Amino acid sequence: MAVRHTPTNIVHKGQEGGTTGCGTDTNKHPEHWVNTSLAITCNKDGCKN
């Protein structure tokens, strides 16, 4: 599962309503996150692995 951060267009591991692989809580700004099937583009630990 992947989730896109719309302000930056970076795709992270995770899903809406959860925490990304790199540790961002998507509940803090739920309007910024949308589930996607796109490839993960975040380079931080936890997302890229």
Ligand SMILES: [Zn+2]
């Ligand atoms: Zn990430």
